[in-house]
Amino acid sequence: MSDAAAFDLVIRNADIATAADRFTADIGVRDGRIAALGSGLARGVSEIDAGGRLVTPGGVDSHCHLDQDTGDDSVMADDFLSGTVSAACGGTTTVIPFACQQKGKTLREAIDTYHQRADTRAVIDYAFHLIVTDPTAHVLERELPQLVEEGYTSFKIYMTYDALKLNDRQIIELLALARVHGAMVMIHAENADCIAWLTEALLEEGITAPIGHALSRPMLAEREATHRAISLAQLVDTPVLIVHVSGREAIEQIRWAQGHGLAVYAETCPHYLLLTEDMLEDGPRGYQCICSPPPRDEGNRQAVWDGLVNGTFQVLSSDHAPFRFEGPHGKQVAGENPRFDQVPNGIPGLETRMALLMSEGVMNGRIDIHAFVALTATNAAKLYGLYPRKGSIAIGGDADLVIWDTDRAFTLTNDALHHNVDYTPYEGWQMKAWPALTLSRGDVVWDGVQPSGTRGRGEFLPALRPQPAQPHRPLNPRIDTHRVLPRFAFPAVYRG
Ligand code: DUC
Ligand code: ZN
Ligand code: ZN
Numbered sequence: 257m258s259d260a261a262a263f264d265l266v267i268r269n270a271d272i273a274t275a276a277d278r279f280t281a282d283i284g285v286r287d288g289r290i291a292a293l294g295s296g297l298a299r300g301v302s303e304i305d306a307g308g309r310l311v312t313p314g315g316v317d318s319h320c321h322l323d324q325d326t327g328d329d330s331v332m333a334d335d336f337l338s339g340t341v342s343a344a345c346g347g348t349t350t351v352i353p354f355a356c357q358q359k360g361k362t363l364r365e366a367i368d369t370y371h372q373r374a375d376t377r378a379v380i381d382y383a384f385h386l387i388v389t390d391p392t393a394h395v396l397e398r399e400l401p402q403l404v405e406e407g408y409t410s411f412k413i414y415m416t417y418d419a420l421k422l423n424d425r426q427i428i429e430l431l432a433l434a435r436v437h438g439a440m441v442m443i444h445a446e447n448a449d450c451i452a453w454l455t456e457a458l459l460e461e462g463i464t465a466p467i468g469h470a471l472s473r474p475m476l477a478e479r480e481a482t483h484r485a486i487s488l489a490q491l492v493d494t495p496v497l498i499v500h501v502s503g504r505e506a507i508e509q510i511r512w513a514q515g516h517g518l519a520v521y522a523e524t525c526p527h528y529l530l531l532t533e534d535m536l537e538d539g540p541r542g543y544q545c546i547c548s549p550p551p552r553d554e555g556n557r558q559a560v561w562d563g564l565v566n567g568t569f570q571v572l573s574s575d576h577a578p579f580r581f582e583g584p585h586g587k588q589v590a591g592e593n594p595r596f597d598q599v600p601n602g603i604p605g606l607e608t609r610m611a612l613l614m615s616e617g618v619m620n621g622r623i624d625i626h627a628f629v630a631l632t633a634t635n636a637a638k639l640y641g642l643y644p645r646k647g648s649i650a651i652g653g654d655a656d657l658v659i660w661d662t663d664r665a666f667t668l669t670n671d672a673l674h675h676n677v678d679y680t681p682y683e684g685w686q687m688k689a690w691p692a693l694t695l696s697r698g699d700v701v702w703d704g705v706q707p708s709g710t711r712g713r714g715e716f717l718p719a720l721r722p723q724p725a726q727p728h729r730p731l732n733p734r735i736d737t738h739r740v741l742p743r744f745a746f747p748a749v750y751r752g
Contacts, residue, residue: 263291265698266300267657270311273625274649275634280308285655288697293651304693306659312629313649314349314380314656314694315610318636319442319499319523319573321602322353323373327419330600331585333578333676336377337711339606342675344701344709346607347691349380349656350646350717352636354412356387359419363388363399367408371716378714379707380696381654383642385410385442388430389420396433407718409641409725410440412499415481416448416548427488435494438721440639442497442523445481445506446473446549455597466542468596470533470550478549479505486513486520493727495519497639500575502528502549503556507563514568519728521639523571526605526612527551528560531681543587543594544679547577548601564631565623570639572631574609577602578677586678604677608668610658615688619662641719654697661692661704674707 263284272279272293284292284300322339324332334342336353343351355370357363363386374382386403388395388411400411413430414420422430427443434441454472458464463471482498486509489496498510501524513520531551536542545551563569579600580586590598610632617623623631629648637647644653668685670678694702701709 260299261301262298263300265302265304265655266297267304267306267311267659269308270306270659271308272311272649273629274313275626275630278625283311283649283655283657285698288655290649290651290653290655293649304659309692310625310660310662311649312625312658312660313633313647314658314696315347315632316350316352316636316642316647317343317348317574317576317606317609318352318571318640319525320351320353320576320606321578322351324354324356325358326600328589329585330579330589333580333586334576334606336374336382337379338674338676339576339578340377340379340382340714341707341709342607342673344380344694344696345674345691345707347610347658347694348606349694349696349701350382350637350642351380351606352383352385352640354387355384355408357389359390361390363395363403367403374714375716376712379701379709379711380714381646381717382714383640383717383719384408385412387412387414387420388422389414391422391426391430396429400433401437404437404439404721409438409719409721410442412442412444414444415485416444416446416451421448424484424488427485428492431489431492431494431496434725435492435727438725440497440722440725441494442499443485444500445478445485445498447477447481450477450480459595459597464595466536466546466596466599467533469546469599470536472597473548473550475503475505475552475556478502479509482506482509486510486518489520490518493729495521495725495727497521497523497571499523499573500525500528500549501563501569502560503552504559507559507568511568517728519724521571521724522563522569523573524560524564524569525573525575526609527603527681529557529564530612530616532557535681540581543599544581545603545681546587546596546599546601547575547603561622564617569631570635572609572613573636574605575602576604576606578604578675580676580678582678603681604675607673607675608680608682611687611690612682612685614660614662619688639722639724641722642717646717655695656697657695658691659693660689662689664688664690666690
Protein backbone atom coordinates (compact mmCIF):
# COMPACT_ATOMS: atom_id res chain seq x y z
CA MET A 257 0.00 0.00 0.00
CA SER A 258 1.34 3.47 -0.88
CA ASP A 259 1.96 5.76 2.11
CA ALA A 260 -0.68 8.26 1.16
CA ALA A 261 -3.46 5.72 0.68
CA ALA A 262 -5.52 4.55 3.62
CA PHE A 263 -6.76 1.38 1.90
CA ASP A 264 -5.66 -1.05 -0.77
CA LEU A 265 -9.05 -0.64 -2.37
CA VAL A 266 -12.09 1.51 -1.87
CA ILE A 267 -15.43 0.69 -3.46
CA ARG A 268 -17.43 3.90 -3.57
CA ASN A 269 -21.16 4.43 -3.34
CA ALA A 270 -22.31 0.85 -2.86
CA ASP A 271 -25.94 -0.08 -2.18
CA ILE A 272 -25.01 -2.76 0.35
CA ALA A 273 -27.38 -5.59 1.24
CA THR A 274 -26.66 -8.19 3.90
CA ALA A 275 -28.94 -10.82 5.40
CA ALA A 276 -30.08 -8.18 7.90
CA ASP A 277 -29.35 -4.67 6.66
CA ARG A 278 -29.35 -2.36 3.68
CA PHE A 279 -27.37 0.86 3.53
CA THR A 280 -25.30 2.99 1.20
CA ALA A 281 -21.60 3.20 1.99
CA ASP A 282 -18.05 3.07 0.73
CA ILE A 283 -16.16 -0.15 1.47
CA GLY A 284 -12.50 0.16 2.46
CA VAL A 285 -10.40 -2.97 1.95
CA ARG A 286 -7.04 -3.66 3.53
CA ASP A 287 -5.10 -6.94 3.27
CA GLY A 288 -8.08 -8.64 1.68
CA ARG A 289 -10.43 -7.83 4.54
CA ILE A 290 -13.08 -5.19 4.98
CA ALA A 291 -11.42 -2.50 7.09
CA ALA A 292 -14.06 0.24 6.99
CA LEU A 293 -17.64 0.92 5.98
CA GLY A 294 -18.72 4.54 5.83
CA SER A 295 -19.23 7.57 3.69
CA GLY A 296 -16.39 9.67 2.32
CA LEU A 297 -13.70 7.10 3.13
CA ALA A 298 -10.09 8.15 2.53
CA ARG A 299 -8.34 7.22 -0.70
CA GLY A 300 -7.45 3.70 -1.71
CA VAL A 301 -4.57 2.54 -3.90
CA SER A 302 -7.28 1.46 -6.29
CA GLU A 303 -10.83 2.61 -6.43
CA ILE A 304 -14.00 1.17 -7.91
CA ASP A 305 -17.11 3.25 -8.38
CA ALA A 306 -20.12 1.05 -7.65
CA GLY A 307 -22.29 3.94 -8.84
CA GLY A 308 -25.12 3.11 -6.45
CA ARG A 309 -25.40 -0.46 -7.70
CA LEU A 310 -26.42 -3.31 -5.44
CA VAL A 311 -23.53 -5.00 -3.60
CA THR A 312 -24.00 -8.34 -1.81
CA PRO A 313 -21.63 -10.74 -0.09
CA GLY A 314 -19.90 -13.16 -2.44
CA GLY A 315 -21.81 -16.40 -2.63
CA VAL A 316 -21.00 -19.47 -0.56
CA ASP A 317 -21.91 -22.54 -2.59
CA SER A 318 -21.96 -25.22 0.06
CA HIS A 319 -22.85 -28.17 -2.13
CA CYS A 320 -20.92 -28.71 -5.34
CA HIS A 321 -18.92 -31.60 -6.73
CA LEU A 322 -15.55 -30.86 -8.31
CA ASP A 323 -13.11 -33.44 -9.69
CA GLN A 324 -14.84 -36.10 -7.62
CA ASP A 325 -14.25 -39.77 -8.39
CA THR A 326 -17.32 -41.47 -9.77
CA GLY A 327 -16.67 -45.21 -9.54
CA ASP A 328 -17.11 -45.85 -13.27
CA ASP A 329 -15.65 -44.45 -16.51
CA SER A 330 -17.52 -41.19 -16.19
CA VAL A 331 -15.40 -38.18 -15.31
CA MET A 332 -16.54 -34.91 -13.81
CA ALA A 333 -16.07 -32.18 -16.38
CA ASP A 334 -14.99 -29.52 -13.90
CA ASP A 335 -11.87 -29.64 -11.82
CA PHE A 336 -10.99 -27.08 -9.16
CA LEU A 337 -9.78 -24.65 -11.82
CA SER A 338 -12.69 -24.58 -14.27
CA GLY A 339 -15.20 -25.07 -11.46
CA THR A 340 -13.96 -22.17 -9.36
CA VAL A 341 -13.48 -19.87 -12.37
CA SER A 342 -17.06 -20.59 -13.33
CA ALA A 343 -18.24 -20.01 -9.75
CA ALA A 344 -16.48 -16.62 -9.62
CA CYS A 345 -18.08 -15.51 -12.89
CA GLY A 346 -21.45 -16.21 -11.31
CA GLY A 347 -20.73 -14.32 -8.07
CA THR A 348 -19.66 -17.20 -5.84
CA THR A 349 -16.49 -16.61 -3.85
CA THR A 350 -16.42 -19.67 -1.58
CA VAL A 351 -17.11 -23.27 -2.51
CA ILE A 352 -17.48 -26.28 -0.25
CA PRO A 353 -17.05 -29.37 -2.40
CA PHE A 354 -16.55 -32.91 -1.14
CA ALA A 355 -13.61 -35.09 -0.21
CA CYS A 356 -15.12 -38.52 -0.79
CA GLN A 357 -13.87 -41.57 1.11
CA GLN A 358 -13.58 -44.71 -0.98
CA LYS A 359 -14.80 -47.86 0.75
CA GLY A 360 -11.78 -49.70 2.20
CA LYS A 361 -9.70 -46.53 2.32
CA THR A 362 -9.23 -43.93 5.00
CA LEU A 363 -10.62 -40.42 5.23
CA ARG A 364 -7.08 -39.09 5.46
CA GLU A 365 -6.36 -40.54 2.01
CA ALA A 366 -9.44 -38.76 0.69
CA ILE A 367 -8.40 -35.44 2.23
CA ASP A 368 -4.87 -35.73 0.81
CA THR A 369 -6.22 -36.58 -2.64
CA TYR A 370 -8.68 -33.71 -2.79
CA HIS A 371 -6.16 -31.20 -1.46
CA GLN A 372 -3.81 -32.25 -4.25
CA ARG A 373 -6.60 -31.59 -6.73
CA ALA A 374 -7.61 -28.24 -5.24
CA ASP A 375 -4.64 -26.49 -3.72
CA THR A 376 -2.82 -25.51 -6.93
CA ARG A 377 -5.97 -24.92 -8.99
CA ALA A 378 -8.71 -23.13 -7.05
CA VAL A 379 -9.12 -19.43 -7.88
CA ILE A 380 -11.49 -18.76 -4.96
CA ASP A 381 -11.48 -19.99 -1.36
CA TYR A 382 -12.71 -23.44 -0.43
CA ALA A 383 -13.42 -25.75 2.46
CA PHE A 384 -14.29 -29.45 2.28
CA HIS A 385 -17.13 -31.61 3.48
CA LEU A 386 -16.15 -35.23 4.10
CA ILE A 387 -18.25 -37.95 2.47
CA VAL A 388 -18.14 -40.87 4.88
CA THR A 389 -18.79 -44.19 3.13
CA ASP A 390 -16.97 -46.60 5.40
CA PRO A 391 -17.37 -45.68 9.07
CA THR A 392 -14.98 -48.21 10.57
CA ALA A 393 -13.89 -48.02 14.20
CA HIS A 394 -10.64 -46.43 13.00
CA VAL A 395 -12.55 -43.78 11.07
CA LEU A 396 -14.95 -43.02 13.91
CA GLU A 397 -12.58 -43.14 16.84
CA ARG A 398 -9.32 -41.87 15.37
CA GLU A 399 -9.77 -40.07 12.07
CA LEU A 400 -12.93 -38.05 12.40
CA PRO A 401 -12.12 -36.45 15.78
CA GLN A 402 -8.72 -35.41 14.46
CA LEU A 403 -10.12 -34.15 11.15
CA VAL A 404 -12.75 -32.07 12.96
CA GLU A 405 -9.88 -30.44 14.89
CA GLU A 406 -8.16 -29.70 11.59
CA GLY A 407 -11.17 -27.89 10.13
CA TYR A 408 -13.25 -30.56 8.40
CA THR A 409 -16.38 -30.03 10.46
CA SER A 410 -19.14 -31.33 8.19
CA PHE A 411 -19.87 -34.80 6.85
CA LYS A 412 -22.19 -35.89 4.08
CA ILE A 413 -23.77 -39.32 4.29
CA TYR A 414 -25.89 -41.18 1.76
CA MET A 415 -28.94 -43.36 2.26
CA THR A 416 -28.76 -44.54 -1.36
CA TYR A 417 -26.16 -45.60 -4.00
CA ASP A 418 -24.48 -48.96 -3.30
CA ALA A 419 -20.97 -47.52 -3.27
CA LEU A 420 -21.85 -44.76 -0.82
CA LYS A 421 -24.82 -45.67 1.36
CA LEU A 422 -24.80 -46.31 5.08
CA ASN A 423 -27.29 -48.46 6.94
CA ASP A 424 -29.37 -47.06 9.82
CA ARG A 425 -27.00 -48.36 12.49
CA GLN A 426 -24.04 -46.75 10.76
CA ILE A 427 -25.96 -43.49 10.46
CA ILE A 428 -26.75 -43.55 14.18
CA GLU A 429 -23.08 -44.11 15.03
CA LEU A 430 -22.04 -41.23 12.82
CA LEU A 431 -24.69 -38.92 14.23
CA ALA A 432 -23.55 -39.78 17.76
CA LEU A 433 -19.99 -39.00 16.80
CA ALA A 434 -21.00 -35.71 15.20
CA ARG A 435 -22.81 -34.84 18.42
CA VAL A 436 -19.74 -35.49 20.53
CA HIS A 437 -17.42 -33.53 18.26
CA GLY A 438 -19.71 -30.70 17.18
CA ALA A 439 -19.82 -31.44 13.44
CA MET A 440 -22.70 -30.87 11.00
CA VAL A 441 -24.14 -33.94 9.25
CA MET A 442 -25.64 -33.54 5.77
CA ILE A 443 -27.91 -36.32 4.59
CA HIS A 444 -28.82 -37.46 1.08
CA ALA A 445 -32.25 -38.88 1.83
CA GLU A 446 -33.64 -41.38 -0.66
CA ASN A 447 -34.69 -44.96 0.10
CA ALA A 448 -32.24 -47.24 -1.75
CA ASP A 449 -34.39 -50.36 -1.76
CA CYS A 450 -37.47 -48.58 -3.09
CA ILE A 451 -35.35 -47.22 -5.93
CA ALA A 452 -33.74 -50.59 -6.68
CA TRP A 453 -37.10 -52.40 -6.72
CA LEU A 454 -38.73 -49.80 -8.96
CA THR A 455 -35.75 -49.67 -11.30
CA GLU A 456 -35.92 -53.42 -11.83
CA ALA A 457 -39.67 -53.27 -12.42
CA LEU A 458 -39.36 -50.41 -14.94
CA LEU A 459 -36.59 -52.13 -16.86
CA GLU A 460 -38.66 -55.34 -17.00
CA GLU A 461 -41.43 -53.25 -18.57
CA GLY A 462 -38.94 -52.02 -21.17
CA ILE A 463 -38.86 -48.48 -19.79
CA THR A 464 -35.27 -47.38 -20.30
CA ALA A 465 -35.64 -43.69 -21.34
CA PRO A 466 -34.63 -40.81 -19.01
CA ILE A 467 -38.15 -40.44 -17.62
CA GLY A 468 -37.55 -43.84 -15.97
CA HIS A 469 -35.14 -42.02 -13.68
CA ALA A 470 -37.96 -39.89 -12.26
CA LEU A 471 -40.33 -42.89 -12.08
CA SER A 472 -37.76 -44.94 -10.18
CA ARG A 473 -37.13 -42.21 -7.60
CA PRO A 474 -40.60 -41.02 -6.57
CA MET A 475 -41.32 -38.46 -3.89
CA LEU A 476 -42.32 -41.32 -1.59
CA ALA A 477 -38.74 -42.67 -1.58
CA GLU A 478 -37.44 -39.25 -0.62
CA ARG A 479 -40.19 -38.66 1.95
CA GLU A 480 -39.58 -42.00 3.70
CA ALA A 481 -35.82 -41.45 3.89
CA THR A 482 -36.26 -37.87 5.07
CA HIS A 483 -38.57 -39.09 7.82
CA ARG A 484 -36.08 -41.78 8.82
CA ALA A 485 -33.13 -39.38 8.78
CA ILE A 486 -35.04 -36.99 11.04
CA SER A 487 -36.04 -39.81 13.40
CA LEU A 488 -32.46 -41.06 13.70
CA ALA A 489 -31.26 -37.51 14.35
CA GLN A 490 -33.96 -37.08 16.99
CA LEU A 491 -32.92 -40.34 18.65
CA VAL A 492 -29.40 -39.01 19.12
CA ASP A 493 -30.50 -35.36 19.47
CA THR A 494 -28.09 -34.26 16.77
CA PRO A 495 -28.67 -31.44 14.31
CA VAL A 496 -28.82 -32.52 10.68
CA LEU A 497 -29.13 -30.82 7.33
CA ILE A 498 -31.17 -32.53 4.62
CA VAL A 499 -29.60 -31.73 1.26
CA HIS A 500 -31.18 -31.19 -2.17
CA VAL A 501 -34.83 -31.39 -1.07
CA SER A 502 -37.03 -31.68 -4.15
CA GLY A 503 -40.70 -31.46 -3.17
CA ARG A 504 -43.69 -31.25 -0.91
CA GLU A 505 -43.65 -34.53 1.02
CA ALA A 506 -40.05 -34.15 2.14
CA ILE A 507 -40.72 -30.52 3.01
CA GLU A 508 -43.65 -31.61 5.18
CA GLN A 509 -41.36 -33.91 7.16
CA ILE A 510 -38.86 -31.12 7.65
CA ARG A 511 -41.57 -28.65 8.69
CA TRP A 512 -42.87 -31.18 11.17
CA ALA A 513 -39.41 -31.56 12.69
CA GLN A 514 -38.78 -27.83 12.81
CA GLY A 515 -42.20 -27.31 14.37
CA HIS A 516 -41.26 -29.77 17.11
CA GLY A 517 -38.12 -27.83 17.92
CA LEU A 518 -35.67 -30.22 16.27
CA ALA A 519 -32.54 -28.75 14.74
CA VAL A 520 -33.29 -29.92 11.21
CA TYR A 521 -31.93 -27.67 8.49
CA ALA A 522 -32.68 -27.96 4.80
CA GLU A 523 -31.15 -27.15 1.46
CA THR A 524 -32.70 -26.92 -1.97
CA CYS A 525 -31.28 -26.08 -5.39
CA PRO A 526 -32.28 -23.93 -8.38
CA HIS A 527 -33.31 -27.01 -10.40
CA TYR A 528 -36.08 -27.83 -7.93
CA LEU A 529 -37.37 -24.26 -8.21
CA LEU A 530 -37.17 -24.09 -11.98
CA LEU A 531 -37.16 -27.50 -13.70
CA THR A 532 -39.88 -30.15 -13.87
CA GLU A 533 -39.88 -33.88 -14.55
CA ASP A 534 -41.49 -33.52 -17.98
CA MET A 535 -38.09 -32.24 -19.12
CA LEU A 536 -36.88 -35.82 -18.70
CA GLU A 537 -39.29 -36.90 -21.46
CA ASP A 538 -37.40 -35.30 -24.27
CA GLY A 539 -34.19 -36.76 -25.90
CA PRO A 540 -30.87 -35.12 -25.04
CA ARG A 541 -32.46 -32.72 -22.58
CA GLY A 542 -33.88 -35.74 -20.74
CA TYR A 543 -30.37 -37.12 -20.14
CA GLN A 544 -29.06 -33.68 -19.31
CA CYS A 545 -31.67 -33.18 -16.57
CA ILE A 546 -31.03 -36.50 -14.80
CA CYS A 547 -30.09 -35.68 -11.24
CA SER A 548 -31.03 -37.09 -7.86
CA PRO A 549 -33.54 -36.52 -6.49
CA PRO A 550 -35.16 -35.80 -9.87
CA PRO A 551 -37.01 -32.61 -10.75
CA ARG A 552 -40.67 -33.15 -9.89
CA ASP A 553 -44.07 -31.87 -11.06
CA GLU A 554 -45.43 -28.35 -11.06
CA GLY A 555 -47.10 -28.68 -7.64
CA ASN A 556 -43.84 -29.77 -6.06
CA ARG A 557 -41.95 -26.99 -7.81
CA GLN A 558 -44.35 -24.49 -6.24
CA ALA A 559 -44.00 -26.19 -2.86
CA VAL A 560 -40.22 -25.69 -3.02
CA TRP A 561 -40.73 -21.97 -3.68
CA ASP A 562 -43.12 -21.86 -0.72
CA GLY A 563 -40.46 -23.52 1.44
CA LEU A 564 -37.94 -20.92 0.36
CA VAL A 565 -40.32 -18.08 1.16
CA ASN A 566 -41.51 -19.43 4.52
CA GLY A 567 -38.04 -20.23 5.88
CA THR A 568 -38.10 -24.03 5.75
CA PHE A 569 -34.93 -23.85 3.66
CA GLN A 570 -31.83 -22.17 4.97
CA VAL A 571 -29.59 -22.84 1.98
CA LEU A 572 -29.79 -22.65 -1.79
CA SER A 573 -26.83 -24.57 -3.22
CA SER A 574 -26.08 -25.54 -6.80
CA ASP A 575 -25.39 -29.27 -6.28
CA HIS A 576 -23.15 -28.74 -9.31
CA ALA A 577 -22.38 -32.27 -10.54
CA PRO A 578 -20.81 -31.66 -13.93
CA PHE A 579 -21.00 -34.29 -16.68
CA ARG A 580 -20.72 -33.46 -20.36
CA PHE A 581 -23.52 -34.64 -22.65
CA GLU A 582 -21.24 -35.50 -25.59
CA GLY A 583 -18.29 -37.86 -25.41
CA PRO A 584 -17.57 -41.18 -23.75
CA HIS A 585 -17.05 -39.98 -20.16
CA GLY A 586 -20.22 -38.04 -19.48
CA LYS A 587 -23.94 -38.70 -19.64
CA GLN A 588 -23.37 -41.29 -22.39
CA VAL A 589 -20.64 -43.25 -20.63
CA ALA A 590 -22.70 -46.41 -21.19
CA GLY A 591 -23.13 -45.67 -24.91
CA GLU A 592 -25.67 -43.80 -27.02
CA ASN A 593 -29.21 -43.65 -25.65
CA PRO A 594 -28.22 -45.40 -22.41
CA ARG A 595 -30.63 -46.86 -19.91
CA PHE A 596 -31.73 -44.27 -17.36
CA ASP A 597 -30.02 -46.16 -14.54
CA GLN A 598 -26.66 -46.04 -16.35
CA VAL A 599 -26.54 -42.26 -16.67
CA PRO A 600 -24.34 -40.30 -14.26
CA ASN A 601 -26.56 -38.28 -11.94
CA GLY A 602 -26.13 -34.56 -11.78
CA ILE A 603 -26.46 -31.23 -13.55
CA PRO A 604 -24.23 -28.15 -13.71
CA GLY A 605 -25.20 -24.96 -11.87
CA LEU A 606 -22.29 -23.31 -10.03
CA GLU A 607 -22.25 -20.28 -12.30
CA THR A 608 -25.99 -19.77 -12.67
CA ARG A 609 -27.10 -20.31 -9.04
CA MET A 610 -26.98 -16.72 -7.80
CA ALA A 611 -28.22 -14.94 -10.91
CA LEU A 612 -31.14 -17.36 -11.21
CA LEU A 613 -32.24 -16.63 -7.65
CA MET A 614 -31.70 -12.91 -8.15
CA SER A 615 -33.77 -12.96 -11.35
CA GLU A 616 -36.50 -15.42 -10.37
CA GLY A 617 -36.62 -14.79 -6.64
CA VAL A 618 -35.77 -11.15 -5.93
CA MET A 619 -36.60 -9.42 -9.18
CA ASN A 620 -39.79 -11.41 -9.64
CA GLY A 621 -40.84 -10.35 -6.15
CA ARG A 622 -40.92 -13.77 -4.45
CA ILE A 623 -38.22 -13.09 -1.84
CA ASP A 624 -36.49 -9.97 -0.60
CA ILE A 625 -32.82 -9.16 -0.99
CA HIS A 626 -32.07 -10.15 2.62
CA ALA A 627 -33.47 -13.64 2.09
CA PHE A 628 -31.40 -13.82 -1.09
CA VAL A 629 -28.20 -13.06 0.83
CA ALA A 630 -29.11 -15.46 3.63
CA LEU A 631 -29.87 -18.29 1.20
CA THR A 632 -26.87 -17.81 -1.09
CA ALA A 633 -24.17 -16.87 1.42
CA THR A 634 -24.76 -16.11 5.10
CA ASN A 635 -26.58 -19.22 6.27
CA ALA A 636 -24.19 -21.63 4.58
CA ALA A 637 -21.24 -19.79 6.14
CA LYS A 638 -22.87 -20.17 9.57
CA LEU A 639 -23.99 -23.77 9.11
CA TYR A 640 -20.52 -24.88 8.01
CA GLY A 641 -18.30 -22.89 10.36
CA LEU A 642 -17.03 -20.17 8.01
CA TYR A 643 -18.88 -17.20 9.52
CA PRO A 644 -18.14 -14.32 10.02
CA ARG A 645 -15.05 -14.50 7.82
CA LYS A 646 -17.36 -15.46 4.96
CA GLY A 647 -21.01 -14.78 4.18
CA SER A 648 -21.49 -11.14 5.11
CA ILE A 649 -20.28 -7.59 4.54
CA ALA A 650 -18.83 -6.60 7.89
CA ILE A 651 -15.65 -5.11 9.25
CA GLY A 652 -13.04 -7.83 9.70
CA GLY A 653 -14.66 -10.18 7.21
CA ASP A 654 -13.06 -11.09 3.90
CA ALA A 655 -13.74 -8.61 1.09
CA ASP A 656 -15.73 -11.13 -0.93
CA LEU A 657 -18.23 -9.02 -2.81
CA VAL A 658 -20.52 -8.97 -5.81
CA ILE A 659 -21.50 -5.76 -7.60
CA TRP A 660 -24.68 -6.54 -9.47
CA ASP A 661 -25.94 -5.42 -12.82
CA THR A 662 -29.69 -5.59 -12.28
CA ASP A 663 -30.52 -3.79 -15.52
CA ARG A 664 -29.19 -6.56 -17.65
CA ALA A 665 -32.00 -8.51 -19.29
CA PHE A 666 -30.52 -11.20 -21.52
CA THR A 667 -31.05 -14.73 -22.75
CA LEU A 668 -28.76 -17.28 -21.13
CA THR A 669 -26.75 -19.56 -23.40
CA ASN A 670 -24.15 -22.13 -22.49
CA ASP A 671 -21.56 -20.32 -24.66
CA ALA A 672 -21.55 -17.48 -22.16
CA LEU A 673 -20.68 -19.76 -19.23
CA HIS A 674 -17.21 -20.75 -18.06
CA HIS A 675 -17.74 -24.28 -16.80
CA ASN A 676 -16.44 -27.21 -18.81
CA VAL A 677 -19.85 -28.74 -19.39
CA ASP A 678 -21.31 -28.66 -22.91
CA TYR A 679 -24.82 -27.69 -21.83
CA THR A 680 -26.82 -25.81 -19.25
CA PRO A 681 -30.34 -26.90 -18.28
CA TYR A 682 -31.20 -23.19 -18.39
CA GLU A 683 -30.37 -22.66 -22.09
CA GLY A 684 -32.63 -19.88 -23.38
CA TRP A 685 -33.65 -18.74 -19.89
CA GLN A 686 -34.58 -15.05 -19.60
CA MET A 687 -32.22 -13.55 -17.04
CA LYS A 688 -32.72 -10.19 -15.35
CA ALA A 689 -29.38 -9.77 -13.59
CA TRP A 690 -25.77 -10.92 -13.57
CA PRO A 691 -22.70 -10.01 -11.52
CA ALA A 692 -20.92 -7.00 -13.01
CA LEU A 693 -17.92 -7.60 -10.77
CA THR A 694 -16.89 -10.31 -8.33
CA LEU A 695 -14.16 -9.70 -5.74
CA SER A 696 -12.46 -12.37 -3.68
CA ARG A 697 -10.49 -10.98 -0.72
CA GLY A 698 -10.40 -7.67 -2.57
CA ASP A 699 -9.10 -9.11 -5.86
CA VAL A 700 -11.27 -8.82 -8.94
CA VAL A 701 -11.92 -12.38 -10.14
CA TRP A 702 -14.64 -11.48 -12.65
CA ASP A 703 -14.98 -8.06 -14.28
CA GLY A 704 -18.25 -8.66 -16.09
CA VAL A 705 -16.48 -9.75 -19.26
CA GLN A 706 -13.49 -11.89 -18.31
CA PRO A 707 -12.55 -14.14 -15.40
CA SER A 708 -9.29 -12.91 -13.88
CA GLY A 709 -8.50 -15.04 -10.81
CA THR A 710 -5.11 -16.68 -11.01
CA ARG A 711 -4.85 -20.40 -10.66
CA GLY A 712 -4.06 -21.47 -7.10
CA ARG A 713 -4.88 -18.12 -5.46
CA GLY A 714 -7.81 -19.72 -3.62
CA GLU A 715 -7.10 -20.54 0.01
CA PHE A 716 -8.20 -23.57 1.97
CA LEU A 717 -10.54 -22.54 4.80
CA PRO A 718 -10.34 -24.73 7.90
CA ALA A 719 -13.91 -24.64 9.19
CA LEU A 720 -14.88 -24.01 12.80
CA ARG A 721 -17.30 -26.24 14.63
CA PRO A 722 -20.57 -24.73 13.45
CA GLN A 723 -22.71 -23.14 16.13
CA PRO A 724 -25.91 -24.61 14.57
CA ALA A 725 -24.43 -28.13 14.94
CA GLN A 726 -24.62 -27.89 18.72
CA PRO A 727 -27.25 -30.27 20.12
CA HIS A 728 -30.19 -28.70 21.91
CA ARG A 729 -30.48 -30.91 24.95
CA PRO A 730 -28.40 -33.28 27.06
CA LEU A 731 -28.86 -36.90 26.06
CA ASN A 732 -30.95 -39.25 28.13
CA PRO A 733 -28.85 -39.53 31.34
CA ARG A 734 -29.01 -43.32 31.23
CA ILE A 735 -26.95 -43.26 28.03
CA ASP A 736 -23.19 -43.51 28.35
CA THR A 737 -21.92 -40.07 29.32
CA HIS A 738 -18.97 -40.10 26.93
CA ARG A 739 -21.52 -39.45 24.22
CA VAL A 740 -22.52 -36.13 25.71
CA LEU A 741 -21.05 -33.17 23.89
CA PRO A 742 -18.07 -31.72 25.72
CA ARG A 743 -18.19 -27.96 26.18
CA PHE A 744 -16.43 -26.45 23.22
CA ALA A 745 -15.41 -22.85 22.99
CA PHE A 746 -17.08 -21.34 19.96
CA PRO A 747 -14.92 -18.35 19.12
CA ALA A 748 -16.87 -15.27 18.19
CA VAL A 749 -14.43 -14.36 15.47
CA TYR A 750 -13.27 -16.69 12.76
CA ARG A 751 -9.57 -17.26 13.19
CA GLY A 752 -8.95 -19.64 10.28
N1 DUC B 1 -26.37 -36.47 -5.11
C1 DUC B 1 -25.72 -35.34 -5.03
O1 DUC B 1 -25.51 -34.84 -3.95
N2 DUC B 1 -25.30 -34.74 -6.14
C2 DUC B 1 -25.47 -35.25 -7.44
C3 DUC B 1 -26.23 -36.46 -7.52
C4 DUC B 1 -26.66 -37.05 -6.24
O2 DUC B 1 -27.29 -38.06 -6.23
ZN1 ZN C 1 -26.72 -36.17 -2.76
ZN1 ZN D 1 -24.52 -33.34 -4.62
